[in-house]
Structure formats: structure tokens, C-alpha cells
Amino acid sequence: MTDIQMNGTELRSDPLADEILQIVNGATKYKIMVQCVESGFFDAIESVGEPASLELLSKKFGYDLEILERLMNTLVSYRLIIVEQNKKGSNTYKNSPSTSKYLTRSKKPTMIGLIMMSDKMCLPLTENLPELLKNGLPKFDINRNIAAMKNGMNKNGVNLTDIKNEKNITEMKMKTIKIEDKISPTCSPTKTNVSKSNKMPPMPNGMNMNKMPPMPNGMMAMKMSMMSTSMMSSMMPKPNNMDNPPCDMLSKFIMSTDAFSCSCASAVVRAFDLSPHREAVDLGGGSGRISIELSNTYTNMKVTMFDLPPVVQLAQKMFPNNSDGTLQYKAGDFFEDDIPSGDLYILGHVLHAWDELRVDQLLNKVFAKLPPGGSLLVLEKVLSDDKSSPEICATNDLILALMSKGKERNASEYQKLFAKHGFTNVQFRYIDGYNYCDAILVKKPF
Numbered sequence: 001m002t003d004i005q006m007n008g009t010e011l012r013s014d015p016l017a018d019e020i021l022q023i024v025n026g027a028t029k030y031k032i033m034v035q036c037v038e039s040g041f042f043d044a045i046e047s048v049g050e051p052a053s054l055e056l057l058s059k060k061f062g063y064d065l066e067i068l069e070r071l072m073n074t075l076v077s078y079r080l081i082i083v084e085q086n087k088k089g090s091n092t093y094k095n096s097p098s099t100s101k102y103l104t105r106s107k108k109p110t111m112i113g114l115i116m117m118s119d120k121m122c123l124p125l126t127e128n129l130p131e132l133l134k135n136g137l138p139k140f141d142i143n144r145n146i147a148a149m150k151n152g153m154n155k156n157g158v159n160l161t162d163i164k165n166e167k168n169i170t171e172m173k174m175k176t177i178k179i180e181d182k183i184s185p186t187c188s189p190t191k192t193n194v195s196k197s198n199k200m201p202p203m204p205n206g207m208n209m210n211k212m213p214p215m216p217n218g219m220m221a222m223k224m225s226m227m228s229t230s231m232m233s234s235m236m237p238k239p240n241n242m243d244n245p246p247c248d249m250l251s252k253f254i255m256s257t258d259a260f261s262c263s264c265a266s267a268v269v270r271a272f273d274l275s276p277h278r279e280a281v282d283l284g285g286g287s288g289r290i291s292i293e294l295s296n297t298y299t300n301m302k303v304t305m306f307d308l309p310p311v312v313q314l315a316q317k318m319f320p321n322n323s324d325g326t327l328q329y330k331a332g333d334f335f336e337d338d339i340p341s342g343d344l345y346i347l348g349h350v351l352h353a354w355d356e357l358r359v360d361q362l363l364n365k366v367f368a369k370l371p372p373g374g375s376l377l378v379l380e381k382v383l384s385d386d387k388s389s390p391e392i393c394a395t396n397d398l399i400l401a402l403m404s405k406g407k408e409r410n411a412s413e414y415q416k417l418f419a420k421h422g423f424t425n426v427q428f429r430y431i432d433g434y435n436y437c438d439a440i441l442v443k444k445p446f
């Protein structure tokens with residue numbers, strides 16, 4: 001024990017540095033998780049089926065033993081891996097329940113889509129922040145891209161021609177969006193990715209292996225063995241719910257939006273008693289996660305999931321076993337087309353993505369369609385009154401500014417918005433936990 005500790009003075013680094021170092025380390029943590037997801041490292045651990053020693057994992061997957069141990073220690077500190085002792089007193093490793101549920105390709109729901117979209121689209125978009133700060137206009141428009149995808153479906157999935165020609169996206173940004181099938185294991189092998197399967201998978205962010213600075217031996221071994229894990233995972237059995245989804249931006253986008261709701265779907269459908277409603281319409285339902293949960297929870301309710309045609313096609317492929325009659329799918333454009341009739345409409349993560357004009361258009365349409373006494377359920381994370389929390393929502397508000405003219409709102413802004421359109425009885429239910437979802441229920445008066 002040192003003299004300094006013995007005289008009882010507090011030994012502490014400058015607290016002013018805490019937040020900054022936490023954010024910096026957060027970025028590194030995030031990148032390590034992305035690499036483990038992309039390379040199929042967690043899939044490899046999952047495939048063993050039981051806690052395994054480092055020696056076994058090293059032998060089975062060709063990992064460098066020392067680097068594997070250091071990676072495992074790091075992942076244990078993030079609580080993504082669990083270490084436990086076997087009967088002989090040696091350490092064995094397995095995925096944590098969170099990793100197993102959300103970060104492996106063999107399970108659903110999965111957050112892999114969100115991670116890929118965040119890494120390839122949201123993070124590069126943050127580079128536009130200084131420009132956005134000066135001129136207030138996003139350089140990239142996610143809604144124009146979604147609209148471009150509307151008619152881009154062919155029998156192999158959505159082609160990217162329209163999006164490639166999108167004028168307001170720089171080449172650099174396109175590279176980041178035109179994901180090179182990094183998550184191909186979740187998708188059925190198309191002709192192109194089958195022929196690629198003997199080659200090295202692409203490096204993240206367009207990096208070229210040949211141009212990379214030399215790595216220390218262990219690191220290179222790790223990188224190489226993670227690469228081979230990636231190739232190996234592309235040969236793993238496909239989960240039967242993902243038999244034939246198109247491997248393109250759309251599927252990644254939808255999988256990423258699915259991650260917005262998959263952890264809270266069960267909570268949001270129970271946030272209010274919706275049982276008096278007979279016909280629900282989930283506008284912009286995405287993967288259909290909320291529709292499915294609704295239909296499973298309120299078995300007497302007829303639920304229609306409404307979205308753009310390619311999205312509906314994809315959602316049905318993602319969850320093929322849910323078309324049991326109470327859940328229906330309808331393709332269309334909620335701005336241009338008539339929307340299905342219902343006494344309950346759901347807008348999940350839709351309002352925050354559009355400018356005021358579009359939001360007004362949509363709310364007018366819903367209000368006009370609803371019978372008196374009907375309801376609208378809005379699923380959005382609600383900002384605090386001063387808009388500085390929760391952190392996840394404040395961050396997403398800025399991301400929305402970088403990719404759309406949409407925004408997150410606080411409770412009083414939602415109150416005003418709904419009042420402007422004639423809705424009454426505005427009720428908020430906050431969903432605990434770290435998530436992107438709160439529930440707001442409003443009524444059309446009698």
C-alpha cells in the first residue's frame with residue numbers, strides 16, 4: 001500500500017474527464033462489437049452450443065489463443081460474453097443472454113440489421129454535422145431513398161439502380177449505403193454472393209486489405225481467423241424465417257427498423273387496453289413486428305400491416321407463419337393511396353421521420369378515416385420537456401436531422417400536434433429501459 005493511500009486522501013482522476021473518456025471508449029466498444037457481429041464471431045461461439053474453453057475455440061475456429069483470451073476478457077467486461085468455471089476449475093466462455101438473443105444470426109429478433117445500418121449509414125452521416133450546423137439542411141434524405149425503392153423490386157429483390165442515381169447522395173455516402181452483403185448469412189445466397197463465397201469477404205467501410213498497415217502477428221491472426229469465421233458463418237444453416245429475403249439495402253433497413261421495436265413490441269401493445277378495438281391498421285408497419293404482437297395479444301382484433309409494396313413483400317418473408325387470417329398485409333403508399341379502414345391506427349416511428357407538412361397530411365388522413373371514438377396509437381420515444389433526455393432520443397433527434405426533415409418531440413409538442421388535428425384524450429405511457437419506444441394513445445371524439 002502506498003503512502004498516498006494510507007493518509008486517506010481520495011485517489012481520483014479529474015472528474016471533468018470522465019464523460020469525455022466514456023464517450024471515446026464507447027466508440028471503441030461499439031466498433032469492437034460491430035467487428036464481432038460482422039465477422040460472425042458471436043455466431044461461432046453460439047454454434048458450439050455450450051460453454052467452451054479458449055483452447056477449444058481456438059482450435060475449432062483457428063483463433064490466435066492469446067488474442068482470443070484478450071478479446072474474451074474485453075467482451076466479458078462489456079457483458080456480451082459470460083465466463084464461468086467448469087468442474088475442473090478452468091474458464092469456459094459463452095454468449096451472454098443479450099448477445100445470444102440479439103447479436104446472433106440464428107435467433108430472432110436480432111439487432112444485427114440496426115448495427116449494420118448504424119455503422120454503414122448513421123455514423124458516416126455524422127460527418128455532415130458541421131455542414132448541417134451551418135445551413136440547416138440534410139445532405140441525405142432517407143425518405144427519398146425509401147420512395148426510390150418503392151418501384152425497384154425485381155424477382156431477386158430490390159435493385160439499387162434508382163438509389164444509385166439519387167443525385168443528392170455523394171459517391172462516398174453511396175459506398176456506405178450500398179452494403180456489400182456484410183450480413184449475407186441472414187440472406188439466401190444469390191448468384192453473386194455464391195460466387196463470392198470463396199473470396200475474402202469485403203473489409204468494413206471499403207477498406208482494402210492490401211492497403212492496410214501491417215498488423216502485429218497476433219492481431220493479423222485474429223483478423224484472419226475472424227475473416228474465416230465470416231466465411232464459415234455464410235455457410236451456416238439459414239434460420240427458416242429468412243429463407244429468401246433479398247440481400248440489399250431495403251432488407252437491412254427493415255431489419256434495422258425491426259430492431260427499433262423488437263425489444264418493446266410486447267410492452268407497447270399492452271401499454272393501453274386496446275381490446276375494445278376490432279380493426280387495427282399499422283401504417284408503415286415495417287417488418288410487421290408490432291402488427292404481429294398486436295394480433296397475438298388481441299386475438300379478436302383484425303390487424304392490417306400497411307407499407308410500401310417491397311416492404312410488405314419482405315415482411316411476409318421475414319415472418320411467413322403469421323398470416324393466419326387475423327393478420328393481413330396490404331401494400332400501398334400512405335400519402336398517395338387510400339388507407340385501409342380501421343377503428344385503431346398505429347403509427348410506429350413514422351411521424352418522427354417527416355416534415356410538418358407530411359405529418360399534417362398523414363394525421364388528417366387518419367383522422368378522416370377513423371370513426372368517432374376510434375383511436376390512434378403513436379409509438380415514438382418522447383423527449384423530456386427540455387429535450388435533453390433520454391439520451392437515446394436526443395441522439396436520434398440529431399440523426400433524424402442528418403437524414404430527414406423529421407424530428408423527435410416532447411410531450412407538449414405531441415399534445416399540440418394532436419390537438420391541431422382534432423384528437424383528444426392524449427395519454428402517454430413511458431416504456432422503461434433503454435429503448436426507442438414510448439406509447440401515446442389519442443382519440444377521435446364522438
Ligand SMILES: C[S@@+](CC[C@H](N)C(=O)[O-])C[C@H]1O[C@@H](n2cnc3c(N)ncnc32)[C@H](O)[C@@H]1O
Nearest residue numbers: 257261284285286307308311333334335348349
Ligand atoms: C422507421 S420504419 C417503422 C417501422 C415500424 N412501424 C416500427 O415501428 O418498427 C418506417 C416505415 O414507414 C414506411 N414508409 C415510408 N414511407 C411510406 C409510405 N409513403 N407509405 C407507406 N409506408 C411508408 C417504411 O417503408 C418503413 O417500413
